Amino acid sequence: MTGPKTLFDKIWESHVVAENDDGTTLLYIDRHLVHEVTSWTGFERMAEDGRGVRRADATVAVPDHSIPTRNRAAGVAGIGDPLGRGQVEALLANCERFGVPLIPLTDVRQGIVHIIGPEQGLTLPGATLVCGDSHTATHGAFGCLAFGIGSSEVEHVLATQTLNQKRPRNMRIAVAGDLPAGVTAKDMILAIIGVIGTAGGTGHVVEYAGPAIRALSMEGRMTVCNMTIEGGARAGLIAPDETTFAYLEGRPMVPAGAAWEQALAHWRTLASDEGATYDKEATIEARDIAPQITWGTSPEDVIPVTGRTPDPAAAPDEMRSQAIAQALDYMALAPDTPIEGVAVDRVFIGSCTNGRIEDMRAAAAVAEGRKVPAGVGAMVVPGSGLVKRQAEEEGLDRIFLEAGFEWRDPGCSMCIAMNDDKLGPGERCASTSNRNFKGRQGRGGRTHLVSPAMAAAAAVSGRFVDVRDLLA
């Protein structure tokens, strides 16, 4: 294909090993992140079949999902749940056996896969990256074609460094103008999902563009790309620019010296060509975005903090009406009620969506000099050991502790609640994570997705408030 190409077209076409007769493509995978939950079956079958890992130099493993966020110095022995411990032990043994580099639990670099990939420079523009986790979309912030895969595909990549894939279509979402004060990347992506819906991007790769995207830091871009899967698309992309290159330079797995210059020259060619066309397009005005909050049990169930819960009677069809009624019932919210003022029991700040240094700073700026009221449990879980160390160097841990937040060790924590960090039945939580599905953070738990600043504001107020009022 000649003519103008999109960023996605360029990356895809440069990774075609072969076009298959059946209409799929054998696609080369440059980078692979591995964690304990979705890798054991692949390693197990490779051992049975006598197969090896094709490119250990392109693979990094880290335990993150089923680990506790306390007492990290105890390492694997500190994992109380025998099943979770067994899974991490299996990861360690498999990585040893297959020669896959692994970041151990007690290493300062340990953290959530999608935080440590960029930190270590595994994530590179123009590359393809996969992981057995749907939030692999995060890495698209670097102009890296990154998507989540299942365990069978993890095994396929370990063994062959390739995947058979059907080529997705191109979608472009432009965010025009500038974000208002107190409104963050998290609010932007929640607002986008509210517009396109949770299946709006199915079958597509989404390229985010426009001045408001360009103005974001790498941390903000990662937050936006991270939740692309909540809009149905497996991958989000942002063309690399000077912000990207400044973040990358000097990281451990990023090329240095002459190789850096050579790579940089290539990365500068990746942006979508003038006149490139998309199968689907949407434009959102940044100035219209207020701090967002979800009211229901799907990420598309989102409203501005100044908004009200929907009324099932006003739904377009019967199935949608039932879905709204069921979600409101599960969330113990009445129809047509202001969301501001709803009391919270718990607050979770962390996850691959919002566990980076900028998120810690945004939450600390709100928490500073304020107190979490009695009866509210608030915790901050940095996304990696490096984020934790930097936050402590900046004194953010003291701000959180003085305000009454817990300051934990890195991991996925209460985003997926595979460890002890979970909601009890009926508990209502302001969470900076990515999914408000029923029971996601603990059976019967009620999750409201918000930005770190909004979560901190809810923590110190004991209820949902408009963070812009606290920042004024």
Place this chain on the structure above:
Amino acid sequence: MRTFTTLSGPAASLPMINVDTDQIIPKQYLTAISRAGLGKGLFHDFRYDMEDRPVPDFVLNRAPWNEACILIAGQNFGCGSSREHAPWALEDFGIRCVIAPSFADIFFNNCVKNGILLIALPEDDANTLTADAGNAQTCRMAVDLDAQTVTRSNGETVAFEIEPFRKHRLLKGLDDIGITLARAAEIDAFEARQKATQPWLYGARLPDPGA
């Protein structure tokens, strides 16, 4: 991988939109390093109450649907987490075919790898089958992948579309890792080309701890 040719038996309906993989199989089933018994956790929070007792009204807890091999679901079935435990749980329960107006991408790929047939049908056809599945007298149906038909209890057939490659793989039960490994020469050639033009993608190993 198991082949998929024909399948007949009771179909259960779950008429809800956006059923995510957390609903299909919740997190407490993700810490094991074995697939055995995942069927017990299928739709856990719908199937069991807070004391882990079966919810009598839930479709999969009632005869004949407790032996369902087909599921009729709503739009965007399987959204959310990439956990392959979702198709594993369906298969362990005995469900090898899911029919819905639309599916989420990652779940879709994971099902192909596990010999589960997903059939996307226009809303009207899906509604017809949902109504059939809701009644014990009409819930039995038969799926014929080769013929691309679902036969209702009254003998009428509903045709469905499927991409030729997915049909072929399911019919033959192909293990694509074996097939791809046999193409090592093509992968070698790609790597040689890429190494010449983008050498920085090679040899960048993670530094050892403490390095």
